[in-house]
Amino acid sequence: MSEANVLLEVQNLRKYFPVKGVKGPGVQAVQDVSFSIRRGETLGLVGESGCGKTTLGRTVLQLYEPTGGRIIYNGTTLFARDLGEDGKPLGKTTAVDMLPYRRKMQIIFQDPAASLDPRMTVGEIIGEAIDIHHLARTRAQRTERIEALLEQVGLRPEHAGRYPHEFSGGQQQRVVIARALAVDPEFIVCDEPISALDVSIQSQVVNMLEDMQKELGLTYLFIAHDLSVVRHISNRIGVMYLGSLVELAGSDELSVHPLHPYTQTLLSAVPVPDPRASRSRKRILLQGEIPSPMRPPTGCPFHPRCPYATEECARKRPPLREVSPGHWTACHQVCGADQN
């Protein structure tokens, strides 16, 4: 990957939530995650509920203060705190003022109704974003911008005077997207932006996000439960398990050659349109519950549920390794334990 094309780089990112009255690191929601995203690319992120997708998205934007790691945006280090073996910071923390970056890095949440203030009209909601970043010089310019944004997301200028409850879920999510676009962002974390929507309008919203991306050159981190949604929109996909990134590859490569046993399980659960292919593919069922991120297992986080786990897997945490060009996985069985 050419360095010049990288918009966001995340290195060894960790986010722990301390728990009152409990000694130790607390909830280890994001555990040593590294990846980069090219300008104009969509990186999909999948994994079971509670595996840390939202926490990762919010920590990348520093809506949560990272526990450790580095976040580099467009060549500028926004955050750096290196941790030693014992988990303690090795030196001083670098953290820049995020205000100028807040504009460039936006987030779209799952539930549009919850992220829109019910007491404000849609025009006021979008206008507020424009005002915070001083993006309109005159009143007329501001109105013009609000109306253009509404049209851009498939709504009408007269919708500016309405309140969020007067819209359907899909329309509300369009308002949320218009608000995100109001500040001319470069990078958007889309945190399950269609999960709360009716199936019939999910693809409309996904298509709109794709059109916006092409038109405006946006870069997305696209979070979803559903591999079939992510596969369609993403250039590459990262798979998370219990706070860790266990596999990262191009969308097609990941779908055709999943290497990590956990990814294979996720893929076996995705419905296949061709019934013959569906019959020939065995659905793999995982044993056991997902462990608590407060007490993650030693070694590989997946080993207690992995059908191929050995004694080595219980002892040693496998690093994410590049197995073939652009295809990374963290698995002793795939990478060879002695090479780790």
Ligand SMILES: Nc1ncnc2c1ncn2[C@@H]1O[C@H](COP(=O)(O)OP(=O)(O)OP(=O)(O)O)[C@@H](O)[C@H]1O
């Ligand atoms: N603010 C918080 N304080 C304490 N623990 C948290 C907080 N936010 C998340 N967690 C915990 O961190 C872990 C990861 O949660 P997160 O919401 O990131 O998962 P997720 O992958 O987004 O799940 P879902 O698919 O259900 O949205 C969970 O165990 C969760 O309980």
Ligand SMILES: [Mg+2]
């Ligand atoms: Mg989430």
